[in-house]
Amino acid sequence: MLRLKGEQVYLRALEPGDLDFLYQLENNPEVWEISGTITPYSKHILKSYLDNAHRDIYEVKQLRLCICTDKNALIGFVDLFDFDPKNRRVGVGIVLVADERDKGVGSETLRLVCDYAFSALDLRQLYANVTADNERSLHLFRKLGFLQVGIKKDWIFFNGSYKDEILFQKLRT
Secondary structure, X not given: OOEEEOOOEEEEEXXXXXXXXXXXHHOOHXXXXXXXXXXXXXXXXXXXXXXXXXXXXXXXXXXXXXXXXXXXXXXXEEEEEEXXXXXXXXXXXXXXXHHHOOOXXXXXXXXXXXXXXXXXXXXXEEXXXXXXXXXXXXXXXXXOOOEEEEEEEEEEEEOOEEEEEEEEXXXXX
């Protein structure tokens, strides 16, 4: 079982018991903007997703890990998506429950997942897409050494208006 541990959190694979948390988070309209979701998910669909979560990142081109506290509380997810083994890159996104933000958890999670991607997956780069008004995420990715390499104008349409999306990259040194 994959388990990456930091001082405040550890990352682990999805488990069947995560269904209720996944259902709650995926159906929270506050995160739909970053996930691209436009309709709620049923528990049946999410259970099917969990049943297949064991599949290899090389096969399904994505990996979702649970972010857990040292007290084993599930507080969020980190996603590796659009995995491209030929070009040795992957996208990364993090979502945390509101109560766990601004505590250093995001930084530790991103550090752990970067270490995993660069060492275990032998990737050359990670990238992230962040809306221009998401100050917390902009700060997080800059703090962890991601460089802003582009702006996608009017990229995200949400709640009746367009937002720019910032593209960040971090290359393995």
